[in-house]
Amino acid sequence: MASGPSPSPPLHHTTSRTTHRTQPPQPWHAHLTLDLLLRVLSNTLFHPFISALLPLCLRALAAPYTSPSFITTSAFAICVSLYWILEPINRRIAYGASRKINWEDEVVVITGGLGGLGGCLAEIFALRGVEVAVLDIAVARTKEAKKDEQDVSDGEEKEGVTYYHCDIGDYEQAKTVWARVMEDLGTPTVLINNAAIVNGKPFLELEREELERLLYVNTMSHFQLAKPFLADLLSTGNGGTLVTVSSVLAHQGAANLSVYAASKAAVTTCHNCLSAELAGFAPQIKTILVAPGQLDTQLFGNVKLRGFLRNFLAPVVGAGEVAVKIVEMVDRGDGGVVSLPAYARWIAWMAVLPVGVQRVLREWAGVDSQFATLSREEDGNAAEKTGEKNETKKDKFGVVLLREQPLRKE
Incomplete structure (x- = not known):
């Protein structure tokens, strides 16, 4: 591990032409997970089938029924057979007919959807x-604004995917682009609210502009896109699927991620409430x-939990x-719900x-020590220039801390 923070790509957007990080070679036990x-x-x-073979094998060995x-x-x-039988019944009761x-x-x-999870989804659906x-x-925004040939411009179709420049945190812009999508492609039947931004900063260091921007992109965008999506489906009586991308941090927040975790908790609760509403009068719309x-x-x-046991219990998911x-x-x-790992x-x-047990587990997992603020790293860089020792660049497990990047202004 390097002694200082290595350059990292901007972390304020999930969008990137790369859908995943290039992983360095890992030892064999890194693939052994829960x-x-x-x-x-x-x-x-x-x-x-396998569990049923166990008593049958014992009977084949002349084991008495009373053994x-x-x-x-x-x-x-x-018990195993009952679980397999009752599981689909449980899903049917919980989420209704398909x-x-x-x-x-x-x-x-x-x-x-330019990269990450959204990029993978766009590729898979396009292949279908x-x-x-x-x-x-x-x-x-325009073809002239593209930085290289790999980029895409507003309204461009590439490999079965049509791309639109849209700041989904801006209500008017989202409304305008939604109308364009309906005109170009038809009424959407599947909406995947995936985009998110993150600030790894202590609560007291958050600026109001950063707070508002993050909540608009991570939370308000779900409301302002789901509303026209559901209105169109309900007016036509057609079925559809609304996908809400949240995070495990909605249940267990982390230090320096107060706003991000709050935004994910908000969309999780919104999803639960909306699912209950739709189940009553629009069962053809799935969530x-x-x-x-x-x-x-x-x-x-840049967040990496070190150690075999941590990787075994909480591996990074593709x-x-x-x-x-x-x-x-x-x-x-x-x-339903998709939760991995x-x-x-x-x-x-x-x-x-x-x-107390929760606190010990959090300390062991290092979940609260993975983020450093930009201001602290700037202080650390200043200390390096004066020859002073900088201890702020790594957490206690020796992991290079995540840097928070300034939000890009439109």
Whole structure:
């Protein structure tokens, strides 16, 4: 690990032409994670067919019906089989019947879709031949404004995706671009609110402009895009899918991420309320909540929890893996929740633990020591110039701290 912070890409937008970070070579045990273990168990020991073989094998060995081993394995097989039977029933009760999907009639709108998770989703949907619109502030306003041939400009169609320059935090601009999308592609049937920005700064150092900007992009944009989306679907009676991209930080915030975590908690709660409303009078509209842990995107590119056990429990998840899960759920016409890795599905239960235990776990995971402010790093750089020792560039685990970048003005 370098002694100082290495240059990092701007972290105020999820949009980037690179969909994931280039990972350095990792030791073999880095791929051994809790998710991998659970996946193996679900397809072996906790599969109904395999579990049913256990008591059958004991009977083949002439084990009596009253033997403890036969009774235990039979009970285990029954429990596993019941879980597999009841799980789809549970989903049906929770999210209703699946809506019918005809990809020829679907129009997908993705915010923040130039890279990261949004970029992966745009690529997958485009490969299916679906009309895809990407709304992103990083799309060049004009062809002349493109910095290189790899960039895209407003209104340009490339590889089955139509790109629109849009600051989704600006209500009037979002309203105008939405009308253009409907005119160009038709009525959207899938809306994926994905775009987000982040400030890794202590609460007292946040400027009002930064606070408002982050809340407008991360939270208000969900409201101002979902409203016309749902209004169009309800007026026509057609089905659709609304995807809300939140974060595991909505349940467990982190130091120096007060506004970001609050914005994600807000959209999570909004999703829950909206799902309850739609279930009553518009069951043909499905809602999907995406609450992943750390993705291999540039938004939190410098955050690295060190150690085998931390990587085992909370590995960095590929954006492509999450995108595939989302597309699969949309393809089935289902509503639900997508949470990867495994701990993200259980993190809310941490709140029931004693507060002291929660504190110890947070200290062990290092979740509150991963971010440094731009002002502190500037102070550290000044100290370097005067020959003083700088201790602010790494956390206590030796991890280079994340730098907060200034917001870009339109």
